[in-house]
Amino acid sequence: MSVRTRFAPSPTGYLHIGGARTALFNYLFARHHNGQYLLRIEDTDKQRSTPEAVRQILESLDWLGLGPDEPPVFQSAREARHAEVARELLARGRAYLAFDTPEELAAMREQAMKEGRPPRYDGRWRDRDPAEAPPGRTPAIRLKAPRPEDGRGEIVVKDLVQGEVRVAHAELDDLIILRSDGTPTYLHAVVVDDHDMAITHVIRGDDHLTNTFRQCMIYDAMGWHRPHFAHIPLIHGADGAKLSKRHGAVGALEFREQGFLPEAVCNYLLRLGWGHGDEEIVPRDRAIALFDLKDVGRAASRMDYAKLTHLNGVYLRQADDDRLAEEVLERLAKHGIDFGTIGGDRVRALMPELKARAKTLEELAGTAAFAAIEGPPPMDAKSAALLTPEAKARLADLAQFLTDAPWERLELERWLRDYAEVKGLKLGAVAQPLRVALTGSTQSPPIDAVLAALGRTEAVDRILAAAEE
RNA sequence: GUCCCCAUCGUCUAGAGGCCUAGGACACCAGCCUUUCACGUUGGUAACACGGGUUCGAAUCCCGUUGGGGACGCCA
Numbered sequence A: 001m002s003v004r005t006r007f008a009p010s011p012t013g014y015l016h017i018g019g020a021r022t023a024l025f026n027y028l029f030a031r032h033h034n035g036q037y038l039l040r041i042e043d044t045d046k047q048r049s050t051p052e053a054v055r056q057i058l059e060s061l062d063w064l065g066l067g068p069d070e071p072p073v074f075q076s077a078r079e080a081r082h083a084e085v086a087r088e089l090l091a092r093g094r095a096y097l098a099f100d101t102p103e104e105l106a107a108m109r110e111q112a113m114k115e116g117r118p119p120r121y122d123g124r125w126r127d128r129d130p131a132e133a134p135p136g137r138t139p140a141i142r143l144k145a146p147r148p149e150d151g152r153g154e155i156v157v158k159d160l161v162q163g164e165v166r167v168a169h170a171e172l173d174d175l176i177i178l179r180s181d182g183t184p185t186y187l188h189a190v191v192v193d194d195h196d197m198a199i200t201h202v203i204r205g206d207d208h209l210t211n212t213f214r215q216c217m218i219y220d221a222m223g224w225h226r227p228h229f230a231h232i233p234l235i236h237g238a239d240g241a242k243l244s245k246r247h248g249a250v251g252a253l254e255f256r257e258q259g260f261l262p263e264a265v266c267n268y269l270l271r272l273g274w275g276h277g278d279e280e281i282v283p284r285d286r287a288i289a290l291f292d293l294k295d296v297g298r299a300a301s302r303m304d305y306a307k308l309t310h311l312n313g314v315y316l317r318q319a320d321d322d323r324l325a326e327e328v329l330e331r332l333a334k335h336g337i338d339f340g341t342i343g344g345d346r347v348r349a350l351m352p353e354l355k356a357r358a359k360t361l362e363e364l365a366g367t368a369a370f371a372a373i374e375g376p377p378p379m380d381a382k383s384a385a386l387l388t389p390e391a392k393a394r395l396a397d398l399a400q401f402l403t404d405a406p407w408e409r410l411e412l413e414r415w416l417r418d419y420a421e422v423k424g425l426k427l428g429a430v431a432q433p434l435r436v437a438l439t440g441s442t443q444s445p446p447i448d449a450v451l452a453a454l455g456r457t458e459a460v461d462r463i464l465a466a467a468e469e
Numbered sequence B: 001g002u003c004c005c006c007a008u009c010g011u012c013u014a015g016a017g018g019c020c021u022a023g024g025a026c027a028c029c030a031g032c033c034u035u036u037c038a039c040g041u042u043g044g045u046a047a048c049a050c051g052g053g054u055u056c057g058a059a060u061c062c063c064g065u066u067g068g069g070g071a072c073g074c075c076a
Helices: A017-032 A051-064 A075-091 A102-114 A186-196 A206-222 A252-257 A262-271 A284-290 A305-318 A321-334 A341-355 A361-372 A381-386 A389-402 A409-422 A427-439 A447-454 A456-468
Strands: A004-007 A036-041 A095-098 A140-143 A154-159 A163-168 A176-178 A201-205 A228-232
Touching: A004 A017, A004 A201, A017 A036, A017 A051, A017 A201, A017 A228, A017 A252, A017 A262, A017 A284, A036 A051, A051 A252, A051 A262, A075 A095, A075 A140, A075 A176, A075 A186, A075 A206, A140 A206, A154 A206, A154 A228, A163 A206, A176 A186, A186 A206, A201 A206, A206 A228, A252 A262, A262 A284, A262 A305, A321 A341, A321 A361, A341 A361, A341 A447, A361 A427, A361 A447, A381 A427, A389 A427, A389 A456, A409 A427, A409 A447, A427 A447, A427 A456, A447 A456
Parallel strands: A004 A036, A201 A228
Antiparallel strands: A095 A140, A140 A176, A154 A163
């Protein structure tokens, strides 16, 4: 039977980076086994689910290159089926009608907590005749949890990541599978959908580990085969607490905004909890070839933005120049920086040098701005301070001589070295004032590359402007 | 409170009883390279939570302690 996995987010907000990793692992596992990777939107909570969240989840997955192999399944569209299974369980005597009110249940929980007992449903309607129900109450359907004679049974799950995990039947209570309003509960809907979608491997966050035992009860009651389960550890913030906004970016699309490349984010997420020897750079194809659930760690890991940033730099340097140029120009436009066709060409021309010096697209856009615009670049204080009277005189001199210089990068470099030698100067004494004049910054790509990319007219204009300031 | 899971440098990890004087990566520090910055490169600081077993031998197996996390809804 071919492997089928699914990612099942609930559309109550943006796609969390932890969810993105769950999706990635589901994707990689399916691809590794030549199986299918599906998406199910768990929108049975009508109060909190929004179409906007659905849209954002799809966009996030698309950006990460984790789009599903089949159209997404919307859980809300399958409520009739969920109810049908619940009624079947009822008909088979594996479930029963429970007429409790929410208030009664709350009181029951409170009482149990007060007495130091675990808050579980006591099964008061399990063997009671529905005829005894108080008038006007609509019942929920509860599943009958196993109650072995000796009271010592247990449910065993052989989790592909966590290993063998067991929970005593005594820990389980009769869970609601169909609410009194006829809608399914999450635990029930998940089981029915995973079964109907022929999911073979359920890979999800380990916050679902204890839910698994409740779900197993439903599989068993229906006589369905349980899928394999793999519960992967959660991602925490740098302080070890649950990852939240105060830790920094957590939404997948926030990473895009901040200038991270999707392939870098995926690589980072993969290495968080999964490893293959000392390999750090694991592109998609390699990840598919290597991925195995047995190599997934069992401990929660912490989000490290510094390492993500480093990885992003690695991927940035490998990325295609035109792609990066497009991204950068888009960002410049968004920041209200004016540039024309020529500016775009200059950014493209300088991209090989630019990308070696940036770790994110946002940073790249910042360092590319001087090349995109027309005229003298804005100058920071540190750069302006470099424009001493001597430096300005030097620039004026350079502007004059550059008029006749050969305009090609390697030739320019030689020309600059000759110039410095003739004038008895260190190359740095020539390059730094030039850099400041041309880029408005003390840091930039090699000055010969900058000159070549700007073109003679623009370069000389900027040098003259700085000399006359 | 009850149940479940987890535990190697600050962080991510390698490690399946001897290959471990514990390896790699990020971050940090110092040097080299150099027209600035970055890249690259060389070196450095830095960890098996603790206590008991098992064994000739334990980071690796077992038990306990401590610490962290998760779950206990007519939420998902």
